[in-house]
Amino acid sequence: ETGVTQSPTHLIKTRGQQVTLRCSSQSGHNTVSWYQQALGQGPQFIFQYYREEENGRGNFPPRFSGLQFPNYSSELNVNALELDDSALYLCASSIAGGLNNSPLHFGNGTRLTVT
Amino acid sequence: AQSVAQPEDQVNVAEGNPLTVKCTYSVSGNPYLFWYVQYPNRGLQFLLKYITGDNLVKGSYGFEAEFNKSQTSFHLKKPSALVSDSALYFCAVRDGNAGNNRKLIWGLGTSLAVNP
Numbered sequence: 001e002t003g004v005t006q007s008p009t010h011l012i013k014t015r016g017q018q019v020t021l022r023c024s025s026q027s028g029h030n031t032v033s034w035y036q037q038a039l040g041q042g043p044q045f046i047f048q049y050y051r052e053e054e055n056g057r058g059n060f061p062p063r064f065s066g067l068q069f070p071n072y073s074s075e076l077n078v079n080a081l082e083l084d085d086s087a088l089y090l091c092a093s094s095i096a097g098g099l100n101n102s103p104l105h106f107g108n109g110t111r112l113t114v115t
Numbered sequence: 116a117q118s119v120a121q122p123e124d125q126v127n128v129a130e131g132n133p134l135t136v137k138c139t140y141s142v143s144g145n146p147y148l149f150w151y152v153q154y155p156n157r158g159l160q161f162l163l164k165y166i167t168g169d170n171l172v173k174g175s176y177g178f179e180a181e182f183n184k185s186q187t188s189f190h191l192k193k194p195s196a197l198v199s200d201s202a203l204y205f206c207a208v209r210d211g212n213a214g215n216n217r218k219l220i221w222g223l224g225t226s227l228a229v230n231p
Contacts, residue, residue, distance in 0.1 A: 004158070042119075042205055042221035043159070058218055090158055103149070104219075106158030 006091050006107035013081050013114050021076040021110045023091030032074040033104065034066060035090040043090055049074055078112075086114045117142045119208050121222035128196050129230050136191040136225045138206030147209040148189040149219070150180055154202045162204075165189060176200070196229045203227075 005024045013019050025032050031050045035043035045058035049068035063079040072093070078085055088111050092104035118141045128134045140146055147166050151159040163174025170182040180191045191204060206222040 006158075040223075042207075042223045044221070045218045056218060092158075103161035103164060104151075104159070105161070106151075108156070108158045 004091055004093050004105050004107035006089075006110050008110060009108070010111045011113070013112065015081055015083060015114055017081050018077065018079045019081060019112065021078075021089050021091075021112070023074045023076070023093075023107060025072045025074065025091075025093035026105045029093035029095055029105065030072050031094045032068055032072065033092050033094070034074070034076045035092065036060075036085075037088040037090055037109070039087070046076070081114045083114050086112060088112075117208060117210055117218075117220045119206050119220050119222040121204075121206055121225045123225050124223075125226045125228065127228045127230065130198050131195050134193050134196040134200070134227065134229070136204050136206075136227060138189045138191065138222060139187050140189060140206070140208040141187060142208055142210040144210045146182075146187075146189075148180075148182065149207040149209075150174065150178070150189075150191050151205045151207065152202045153205065153224070159205060162191070196227075198229045198231050201227055201229045 004026050007022045033048035034046040037043045046060050047054050048056040052068045065077045068074045088109040090106050090109045092106045094102045094104050120139045122137055149164045150162040153159045162178050163172050165172045165182045173179045178193050180189055182189050203224045203226050205224050207219045209219050
């Protein structure tokens, strides 16, 4: 089975720009969640998608938005980038968006640098 | 409010010795507890989880963790450490009674260094 893949691996953007990060979920997984991990910190939950709809969100402003496609892949979009958005963005897939105590399977992340 | 504390930024242990990485949590309902490991420049890998049942949970790579409700702890353990266990370890908790709340709360991580 294929694991979670994220693209690109690294990205440099300028403050005020917009960015789209992509994630392909693990085969058989229908739920995707996104996390932001700043240097030296634990992951911070951004949001989760199940059956193409957002079904959970953390404390992130609306300029962080996402999509899930029929094949369960997902995008994270960030508008009006700020310097503090520089971080490793992790995508994780899992099975069944219900109780969701199934383990998360993470990609290797996209390292975003905002200058 | 939910929270997770990993009181040690770094743990150093000699190869072959037992290791413990500590985690304490706070949730209002029943805790769902997880341990993940992160190697440099990689995503996180699932090690083990406690949802219900036996307090001692066995996971990947010889790791285990013990759920202690009275101490609200979920310490990660391994009887004999390997140099290849050196990595960043994260504890995470979700409130099992939180209904549709999908949010996992993560600790800040503990860097484990196993010395040969």
